[in-house]
Amino acid sequence: MKSTPPMAHIAQLALPMAGSRFIQMFTGFINTMMASHLGHQILAACALVGASLSFTLLIFISILFSVSFIVGRSYGAQEYGKIGALVQQGMVLSFLLSLLLLGCFFLIVPMLRLFHQDPAILLYVHDYFYALAWGAIPILLQCCLEQFFYGILKQRLVLVINIICMCFSISIAYVFIFGKLGLPSMGIASIGLAFALQAWLNFLLLLACCYFLKTMKPYQLFHRHAWQGLIYCRKILSVGWPIGLQLGGELGAYFVMTMMIGWLGMNALAAVQITQQWMYLVIVPIYAISEAAGIMVGQSVGANRRHLIYAIGRSSIIFSLGLILLLDAAFVCFPNFFASFYLHGYSIDNFKILQLVRPLFLLMAFTLIFNTTRNIFAGLLRGLLDTQFPMRIGIGMMWLIVLPLGYLFAFYWHGGVIGFRWGENIGLLIGAIIIYWRWAKLGNQISEQ
Template sequence: MQTSIRTEFREFLRLAIPLASAQVAQSATGFVDTVIMGRLGSEILAAGGLGAITFTALLNTISGVVIGVSPLVAEAYGAGCKTRVEQVARQGLWLSLLLAIPVMFLLGNIDLLMRQFGQQATTVALAKTYLDIMLWGLFPALAFATLRSFVSGLSHARPVMVIVIGGTLFNIAGNYVLGLGKLGFPALGLRGLAWASILSLWGMFLSLVIYILKHKKLKAYRLFENLHQLQLPIFRELVVVGAPIGVSAALETGLFTVVTYLMGALGTVVLAAHQIVLQTIIVIFMVPLGMSFATTVRVGQWNGQKNLAAARQAGYVGIGSGVVFMTMMAIALLVFPQQVIGLYIDVRASENASVLTLVMPMLTIAAVAQILDSVQKTASGALYGLKDTRVPMFISFCTFWGIGLTTGYLLGFHFGLGGTGLWLGQSIGVAIAAGVFLWRYRQLSLSKSW
């Protein structure tokens, strides 16, 4: 048993390290964006953060749908069915295109919704400037997510890491040059950050396409042949598996997005403090998110081989790894809070005193909550590997919105805890989700039969 666990852990790390590294690198762009926004002023930080979380929320939702490619490809690969791998990946690209078009239209008119949530007029105007450019990065981001699911489902995750790191470095350089106006370029502010992002998204997508076409093993799958054919049975299956994943992602990301809007209703200073905490947590959370993707692939591959014992073990390896990592990160945040906050603002400046006062308790709550957040994310990834996506969707709704948002709203607005209450409430929802997902995986992995 110890030998098999070590072997599974080694195979898990082969996928988890590049996938998690890619997620961290990609989120580093948002981190750098936030740092630059902070240098441009608290108003830009609040508006840019609002625009970024709105874009991210919608992208994560529809990316969740196309990530349904991952368990289906992993299962087909485990079963040795090459033709089905090709068909699933092709329909994933179709799905990316069909999802991108309506969401681009929504982003183009999102300012109407922002006003309904009580955001200040100047904040909405600045956020819309950012989003009007960012919407053109939706399709390449979705198509890249599809191809990433394809190659990782075949246990080829390393090129994803290399491409994402390259795209991230380009994005960071573009942010510096276009956002702040360096090397002779005009200072475009939020517009410059948006232009750098979409150029990076298109570059990463095209780079992965070229890699697949050139790689000896991957090009054997003939992914881009007969790409014009829409195969409705497989497309429908992909939607059935992927749509609940997308809804779950929407419920989770939507919770943080709505909380961000509620923070904005409490004032610009509260929103700026929240953005510092949220961006920090997002960067760290990318590691268990990458672990979740790897867990889905490993469980899915064993599922395709009809080996339930190995699939169950793969799930627990992924969950345990997430807990260990996030515990270390929580300790670091609790021990060095001033250093973390100092990455965004000058903690010694008197004008930032009000922001600093609000950030400290939020960061403490978020640090502890991330341990359980890693459980719910990796456990849900294990469930997706078993193609169990509908029940997790309902669990997400009940815990994130029924408990987390309701509790946060009551604590923040009715009990006078403000932004700290909102963070505490959403963390309670995440904690309950973690317990239920873990219980669900244990029950299903012990009882599932083919």
């Protein structure tokens, strides 16, 4: 690993990773905005598609996040031949997972029927996922290769390819949505098809880089490697499944919380939606910093430079909390400005929503501090290949502390939607303290070895 100061190294790795994820979000935003011109029903269908797709994809993709941590450790140890074997088996595992993902795409509409969604809107959701089904395989293959590139510090290459694919996807979606170049308009299926074609292009470009770039030759990606016991498949799964289960469990808890907030009325739900949209946007760079810190920890362990582990942890938490405190100041000082992106006009309902939004932004400032601390230390633990402990704490915290406390504050003690945020902050603070304790204990043991 280069003798770069840890904070600079984290920024160099995390910023392109965050940029890649922002580009993927921006692509979906633009494509959805174009599709909204086709009518309110399609826009409503896009809301269902977005919620269903993000939940489903995140569970599968997060399993493959382990590839970057394992590759990073081998990269630090300069065991380049092992990286080739790991990536090959990771690609096979990605293909098998993509078959499960494909099945999930076909099950989404039947699942939504159980929640009594509008049948007319579900027709559009059906069209989207049947079009996206063509991209199930390349989506996970692309993810595996991206994690490999992150592990060997080629994050800028991934960013450039994502920019190219963004331009391609938006162009294709425009042609299909509006029926340009003599083609018929395909409605919401256009977005799914554009996503699928983008995934294929992204995967093929990454694969071409693996084959043609001279810097890739030491990793022996196209050599024959021993497959006995599928040791790397099992290692990727053993490290990755707790990450997928944790994110799925936490998202499920937030879904239940949103349903309970809906019992408080439309204004409460709208106010929460406004603050959560901004929170999700802020979380993107935090997750990138968390993953970058984990990769650096893995590289340090692999290179037997264990004395750097604490410096990496300290730099990553200072960098991320510094960013969050700046954003928190903006949210607390200018809540009306951030709410204005979603509220238009001067209706009585908007006034009531604003009265809720202001304290929610204040509480969200603490939510971001506690959640950032928890996520950064969880990422550092993943760099040590310790993923089951953060999983148990994350799921237990959400289901045994956040949800029960939120319910008590909101309904029993009549705190309303503000009560849910109090319960969430208490749970996140407890989770952050426990995760930090685990990092301090495990990091100390490894640094002394």
